[in-house]
Amino acid sequence: MTYKILGNPLSPFTRKVALFAAEMGLNTDLTLVNPYAPPDGFETISPLKRVPVLQANGFTLNDSSAICAYLNAAHPAHTALFPTEPEHLGHALWIEEYADTALFSEISTGVFRPIFINEMRGLPIDTETVKASVAEHLPPLLTYLETQISGKDWFCGGAISIADVSVYSQMANLLHSKCLPDGNRFPYLMKHFERISSRLAAVGLYEAELLYLEQVRASLRSSA
DSSP, rough: OOEEEEOOOOOOOHHHHHHHHHHHOOOEEEEEOOOOOOOOOOOTTTTTSOOOOEEEEEEEEEEEHHHHHHHHHOTTTOOOOOOSSSHHHHHHHHHHIIIIIIHHHIIIIIIIIIIIIHHHHHHOOHHHHHHHHHIHHHHHHHHHHHHHHHSSSSSTTTTHHHHHHHHHHHHHHHHOOOOOOOOTTHHHHHHHHHHEEEEEEHHHHHHHHHHHHHHHHHHHHHHO
C-alpha cells in the first residue's frame, strides 16, 4: 500500500508525517499543495484548509498528530513509534505537542516566514525579525528541550519516537534557514538533531526538500 500525502515539502507537519511513515517502513507519495494558497475545493477534504492530508483506499484523514497515531495503530507489525510504557507515551505526546505548538509558532513567524515567504513574494528578508527570534525568542524554547534530552539519545523510552520526529520536523526549517542553534549552547539537542539528520529517512526527505526549494527559486527567477 502507498499512502498519498497532500502537503508541501517545507511544511514541518508534512515533513513530520512523511518522516514518521518512512521510519515505520511505509510507502508514501507526496502531492504538492501550497498551504498559503490551497486549490479550490480543498476544504472538502481538509475542513481547516491545512496540510498534510492523508489518503488511501477511500480513507481521508487530517492533522499530523491524528495521521501519525493512525499509522502507528494501523500497522502493528511495523516499527512502532509510540512508546508502550504509559509514562513514556505520555511524555512523548507532550513533547510532540510542545513541538507542534510553541516551537512551530516561533520558528514559523520568527524565522521561516520572514525569510522564505518574503522571498517567494518578492520581498526583502526581514532580518530584524529573524535576529530577534534567534537571539531572544527561540532560546528559551530550545533550553526546555535541552533539559528534556540531556544525557539521552532519544526523548522517551530509549528509542526514536513521535517526540523525536516532531522536534526534528520543526527544527529542519532552521537548517534550511541557516539558523540552527549553537551546538555549544545546546549540545544534547543538536546531537539529537544530527542523529536524526543522518538517518536514511531524514536524508532522503532533506534532499527532496532542497530540490523543491531550487525549483521554486528557479521559477521565481524566470518570472522576475
